[in-house]
Amino acid sequence: AQTVTQSQPEMSVQEAETVTLSCTYDTSESNYYLFWYKQPPSRQMILVIRQEAYKQQNATENRFSVNFQKAAKSFSLKISDSQLGDTAMYFCAFMKHRGNTPLVFGKGTRLSVIA
C-alpha cells in the first residue's frame, strides 16, 4: 500500500518570503502521479501543482514549484513570494498511474503567511 508522509504539521512564513513544504511517499509502483492540493478556510480543495513520475523535469506553476526526487521518493513544494492568500492547509497526494485509483493523502501542513 502507498503511504504519504508530511512531517511538518505547521509552518509559518513572512509575506514575500519563500517557504518549502516537505513530502515523502512510499510505493512499489514505477509510474504514478503526485499532487499538491491547497485547502483554504473555505474548505475547497484546490489543485496547486501536479507531477508525473516519468517526467524528470520539475513542475512549475507561477510562484509554485516542486522538487521531485524519484529515487528518494521525495516531493517538496516551494512557494515563492508568499502572499496572505497562500494561508491554507496543504496536502501532498499520490495516485497510481493505472486504473480508477483514488488519491492517497498525507496528513497535511498548515501554512500561515504573516504580514
Add this chain to the structure above:
Amino acid sequence: DTAVSQTPKYLVTQMGNDKSIKCEQNLGHDTMYWYKQDSKKFLKIMFSYNNKELIINETVPNRFSPKSPDKAHLNLHINSLELGDSAVYFCASRRTSGGQDTQYFGPGTRLTVL
C-alpha cells in the same frame, strides 16, 4: 458553471437518523469518488465509481451506501448516523479514459451528528 457540486453544504442531524448527500459533476467524467475528511483534517477514500459501477469500497461500515444513477451523479446515503460520522465529505470526479489524472473536488459537505 460549477464543475462538481454537492448538496447540502451543511447538514446537522441527530444520532440514529438517516441522511443523504448528493453530488453532481458536469465535466463529462467517468469516475467519481467519495472522500471523508475527519476532525484532524485527514482525507481518506471511501468509495469509487466508474461508469456507474462500484470499483472501490474501502472498509466503510455498511451503514454507508453509495448510489450512482448515472455517470454524472454519485450520492451517499448514511443510515443510523453515529457521532463518529461527523466529518466533511468530499465528492470528486476524474476522466480516466484518455489517461487524465486530475481529480476535481466538490465544495464538501460538513456533517454534524448530535
